[in-house]
Amino acid sequence: MxxxxxxxxxxxxxxxxxxxxxxxxxxxxxxxxxxxWPGDERVRWKAFCNVQAAGCRVIARPR
Ligand code: HEM
Structure with missing residues (x-):
């Protein structure tokens, strides 16, 4: 919500x-x-929903 x-x-x-x-x-x-990072990211419980444990780091490159 x-x-x-x-x-x-x-x-x-x-x-x-x-x-x-x-x-x-x-x-x-x-x-x-x-x-x-390679592989699946761990999930953790925050407030009342699942979130990415390490903050969902991504690499962004121009297309
Ligand atoms: C992702 C963007 C936004 C999120 C997540 C968000 C979230 C919220 C939340 C959780 C509340 C409190 C609701 C409650 O007490 O039950 C709220 C209140 C409010 N929001 Fe937002 N909001 C967003 C964007 C906006 C924008 C763009 C505007 C205006 C252009 C706005 C105007 C207001 C106003 C005026 C209230 C107070 C309503 C009242 O007290 O009667 N919000 N918002």
Whole structure:
């Protein structure tokens, strides 16, 4: 629930989603990503979801 909920749910949720979609489109069009380390990254439990244990390091190169 990234935008909260109830009476004070985020007022910018739709704008934030459009911004994120645009950013990801440009980002993936311009850059090629590869894992920084070989093999699978460990997963750890944070708050109420699984996250990458080492921060999901990637190498970004211009396409
Ligand atoms: C990824 C981007 C964003 C995230 C993750 C996010 C997340 C949140 C969260 C968790 C809350 C609190 C909800 C609650 O108390 O239940 C909140 C409130 C709010 N957000 Fe965002 N937000 C984002 C972007 C934006 C943007 C772009 C705007 C405005 C253009 C915005 C405007 C607001 C406002 C005005 C509130 C207060 C609503 C209230 O108290 O009634 N947010 N946001």
């Amino acid at each position: 990234p935008f909260g909920g109830g009476a004070h749910t985020c007022l910018g949720d739709r704008l934030a989603m459009v911004q994120m979609r645009t950013f990801l489109q440009v980002f993936t069009r311009e850059l090629a990503l590869s894992p920084a």
